[in-house]
Amino acid sequence: MENKIVLNTDIVQGTINRNIYGHFAEHLGRCVYEGIWVGEDSSIPNTMGIRNDVLNALKKLDIPVLRWPGGCFADEYHWKDGVGPREYRKHMVNKHWGGVIENNHFGTHEFMLLCELLGSEPYICGNVGSGTVQEMSEWVEYITFDGESPMADWRKENGREEPWKLKYFGVGNESWGCGGNMRPEYYADLYRRYQTYVRNYGDNKIYKIAGGANVDDFNWTDMLMREAAQRMDGLSLHYYTIPGDFWKGKGSATDFTEDEWTITMQKALHMDELVTQHGTIMDRYDANKRVGLIVDEWGTWFDIEPDTNPGFLYQQNTIRDALVAGVTLNIFNDHCDRVQMANIAQTVNVLQAMVLTEQDKMIVTPTYHVFEMYKVHQGAEKLSLNFNVDSIKLGDQEIPQVTASASKDKNGKVNISLCNLDNKKASTIQLDIRGDIKLANVSGRILTSSSMNARNTFEQPEKVKPVPFENYRVAERTLEVQLPAMSVAVLSIDKRL
Ligand code: AHR
Numbered sequence: 001m002e003n004k005i006v007l008n009t010d011i012v013q014g015t016i017n018r019n020i021y022g023h024f025a026e027h028l029g030r031c032v033y034e035g036i037w038v039g040e041d042s043s044i045p046n047t048m049g050i051r052n053d054v055l056n057a058l059k060k061l062d063i064p065v066l067r068w069p070g071g072c073f074a075d076e077y078h079w080k081d082g083v084g085p086r087e088y089r090k091h092m093v094n095k096h097w098g099g100v101i102e103n104n105h106f107g108t109h110e111f112m113l114l115c116e117l118l119g120s121e122p123y124i125c126g127n128v129g130s131g132t133v134q135e136m137s138e139w140v141e142y143i144t145f146d147g148e149s150p151m152a153d154w155r156k157e158n159g160r161e162e163p164w165k166l167k168y169f170g171v172g173n174e175s176w177g178c179g180g181n182m183r184p185e186y187y188a189d190l191y192r193r194y195q196t197y198v199r200n201y202g203d204n205k206i207y208k209i210a211g212g213a214n215v216d217d218f219n220w221t222d223m224l225m226r227e228a229a230q231r232m233d234g235l236s237l238h239y240y241t242i243p244g245d246f247w248k249g250k251g252s253a254t255d256f257t258e259d260e261w262t263i264t265m266q267k268a269l270h271m272d273e274l275v276t277q278h279g280t281i282m283d284r285y286d287a288n289k290r291v292g293l294i295v296d297e298w299g300t301w302f303d304i305e306p307d308t309n310p311g312f313l314y315q316q317n318t319i320r321d322a323l324v325a326g327v328t329l330n331i332f333n334d335h336c337d338r339v340q341m342a343n344i345a346q347t348v349n350v351l352q353a354m355v356l357t358e359q360d361k362m363i364v365t366p367t368y369h370v371f372e373m374y375k376v377h378q379g380a381e382k383l384s385l386n387f388n389v390d391s392i393k394l395g396d397q398e399i400p401q402v403t404a405s406a407s408k409d410k411n412g413k414v415n416i417s418l419c420n421l422d423n424k425k426a427s428t429i430q431l432d433i434r435g436d437i438k439l440a441n442v443s444g445r446i447l448t449s450s451s452m453n454a455r456n457t458f459e460q461p462e463k464v465k466p467v468p469f470e471n472y473r474v475a476e477r478t479l480e481v482q483l484p485a486m487s488v489a490v491l492s493i494d495k496r497l
Helices: 052-059 072-076 108-118 133-144 150-157 184-196 218-231 258-285 319-334 366-377
Strands: 003-015 022-024 065-068 092-094 100-102 121-126 168-171 207-214 234-241 292-300 339-345 355-358 361-364 381-388 391-394 397-400 402-408 414-420 427-434 442-448 472-475 478-483 487-493
Touching: 003 402, 003 414, 022 292, 052 108, 052 355, 052 361, 065 108, 065 168, 065 339, 072 092, 108 121, 108 133, 121 133, 133 150, 133 184, 168 184, 184 207, 184 218, 207 218, 207 292, 218 234, 218 258, 234 258, 234 339, 258 292, 258 319, 258 391, 258 397, 292 319, 319 339, 319 366, 319 402, 319 414, 319 442, 319 487, 366 402, 366 414, 366 442, 366 487, 414 427, 414 478, 442 472, 478 487
Parallel strands: 003 427, 022 065, 022 339, 065 121, 121 168, 168 207, 207 234, 234 292, 292 339
Antiparallel strands: 003 381, 092 100, 355 361, 381 402, 391 397, 402 414, 414 487, 427 478, 442 487, 472 478
């Protein structure tokens, strides 16, 4: 079958919120400690305690928003333990994640510094599970109140005169599970109560995010929307791509069969159905789509790397992860009318990470490259695409071989991201480009590999990286693209050149 995609550059279908390209960093394993924070006295070059190599790599992704401090950790975190002189900060046990000692050296000030250095909006997740309303309310006061108050004065004593701007605040995390094992009815009431005290001080306006559903718990979404939609700006959703079984064995990150590859693609594509269905429920209560669907945890979740701490969720990252990232980001772009933010889990050394570190060494992953290539979509106008593409068979089921997304940036440049999900077959795609654009200035980049589990290692850090892509032919209004198996490509048509 001929693969045909019609792109109409004159039909704009909304704006892709740049926050869809958001990230998540939890106090989990070696994400924050070692991965981001090494401390000012470290021999690893750092900026006020934050390692420079990681900082510089992450800066290139233009991370719009960063979620912190968890995850499950958020509902055990007491922010007051993490401010003031570091030598006096209380130590705690990180019960969720490996039972290790948390010295609280990375707290509010350090997180806000990280966001400032990255140019990212902070997204803080507050503690509903084991924290009080007062504690949550005082955190917001500490960060954002400009004037004289117990919390603002304490912030000043701790070295920060001016309040920070804080836009995104989550009221609890996974309240159906690690965040308190609540029923949706109960959490909806708690949400209403806690969010009351998440105040707007001065001109700081908080976008309040309610803890949302796990995967396909549509009842949770329904209940939250029914009971609390008027009091929220966003409602979250968590979904991880797990080829195996969460409890019995998720599957190896690097050692997998062709079928496992395809199952992983199928599971990644499931995000489309989830976003559609949760969105349909939200439509019932919020037809104007005021409340954003915030997919604030997503990504691959495999078995840990052998001989690593089971509580640290450290996994390698291959070209398969790159495809999951590309496919999922295409889905979010497609649903940009409802999906207002997404945060891949997690930034460094945990799950589907951007960056892996080993003492003073750092490598970037195939997933990192997808985020770097796709940043052209951030804040751009989503363009209309129509597909007629081949499928890949998986038992008696079928998944599309190719997914894509297209957008137009503020300079009129059109960017098309294409994923070939097939691990064996290349795809020839006729891209029929309509609208007021000349196909004169086309350029492209591609991320691909000839082996399913290709990855970057500390020995071979550049095994998987994007290269210029020229395997396309322009014929009048058509771009004929030869997309190799297992590839993510971004093609650009620049009006200005
Ligand atoms: O990202 C790892 C964990 O997955 C988070 O802490 C939790 O929210 C989710 O279950």
